[in-house]
Amino acid sequence: MDMARIAEPEKVKAKVSKSFVKPWLGVKYLFKRPVTIKIPFEKIEPAPKYRGFHTLNWKKCVGCNFCGQICPARAIEMTWLELNGKAEKRPHPKVDYGRCTFCQFCVDVCPTGALGFTESYMLTTGGSEEDFELYDWVPIEPDKVREINERFGDWRFPVVKVEKLGEGRIRYHLRDGSTFEFRILGYGIRPPAALRKPKSAPAKTSKAGGSGSGTKDENAGKREEKTQG
């Protein structure tokens, strides 16, 4: 190492001097404004592009499961959905915020830009079973989330209640009073039995072993998509 770049002990020690008087100079801080934030009278806004809850553009999502594969916490599960009585062609991610680490790698890898995120981050809940189920959701359209954020501005979760109507039918009660209803048909990358075409169904069931993840299943899903489209 270049010896000139070493600060010798004398130089380091010269920076400080033992003093009995100097510590009392800290008293001047008594006349300064405090730095603490008086919640709830004051609040700080999260920075723009703060990593918060997800949004999902349902029309753009192609169900490629990249998000599920990159997720370090394995918080994403692909879900087959039915919206307004019509089944979605591709599975959509369901995010479990009990596991999510808010790293947003899923947003980075999304090839179509369907997954996005908002600055909302307040992950608080009551203690009931119903409240816990709130934070395991299929993200809704970004426009809707932004609208709610602008209206309330307190960075909370856009859904206040998840109502289960039976047969996999689910109704999200959003904060602005509107509702969003859909039906969960099944989980996994491969389509559930209800969506499979009868002619290709026997071949698929014989090949796939269980609903585990992996390249084999992924390929099976791709083949399925081809036959559908």
Place this chain on the structure above:
Amino acid sequence: MVMVSNLEVPRELRKEALKHDMYLKPISEDTYELFFGPQHMATENFSIILKMDGSRVEKAIANPGFLHRGFEKLAEQRPYFTNIALLLRICVPESDVPENIYSMAVDELVGWEVPERAIWIRTVVLEMARLASWMFWIMGFANEIGLYTAGSWAAAYRERFMRLFEELTGGRVYHIYTVPGGVRRDIPGDRWLRQLGDTVEYIKSKLKDFDEILFDNYITFARTEGVGVMDRKFALDHAVTGPNLRAVGVPYDVRKDDPYYLYPELDFEVPILNEGDSLARVLVRRYEMEQDLYILEQLLEMGPPGGPYMVQDKRLKSLPRFKVPAGSAWAHVESTKGDFGAYVVSDGTHKPYRVHIRGPSQSHGITVLEELLRGARLADVPVILKTLDNCPPDIDR
């Protein structure tokens, strides 16, 4: 009147306490076993079992294992990019250091030329992490010697860096920002650079106040001078690195001895002291804080170079299945705790074959601490612990 010793616990209670290993055991007539931490503020999720002889420590046994464990094994089961979100938890106050060492090692494995702009951003982020970590350290150390005012100030100033990180990376503590091949986001504009410049100026002016209340304070001198003395041979034998090694007179700094990023172009000094006691460790840290502010000033003067902030590679489009050529790579950086390094072995698949992290806290927090605590007074235990500045998750790794 018969004096009843307070150690005479009812038989049932004693059984219950022994079952949970929580019973204060009289070892001999004067020796007792004392559990120091993990509730104690100085230990941060770490505990020491002290065999006390009066108020002197006869023997200290480090008792780690209260935190996340098995990082290295978990890293073998996840794709390369995903590991960033896991490995940064190894050092909470400066989470950018594990991110950077892992990214550097993977960069070397793939053979990527990281863009200049990304290198500049990474250097700034590392230095900002160092300063935020110094503030965190002042908070812990000042609280331990009873100067709570300085601790509260440091917590408030750290907030400024957290805000800058929030705007740059989208996270406050866990930034998940540096990835192999560059960084995840560009600088959010000139406003951010101006804010960083203002913050550096601000902290620089506040360092004077810290001097007055903490570093020049006779209480600091009285509490640290001659406490926890470590000699040069002992330090070298026990793989001590970082400010702790510089406090015994060895001018070893990874930024100078094995330069990375922009450090060869930057001008800064490596402070050394020969005493090796707690005071020397404190003064070395104080000097380095000044140097870090100086480095950030130079970097801001240099300005971010143009160009992309992420390497341009087609393979990045299929990130979950991104494969790294077989081989192994080692990278290390200088953190505020010491020499932090990562060794990554690849077997050509999309997951690493092995990830090993070399953290400084393994030696500082276990072997060195146990040795330095022998013969120390109980009141000096937090002082020694804080001036060694270990990172408990790094021990539990």
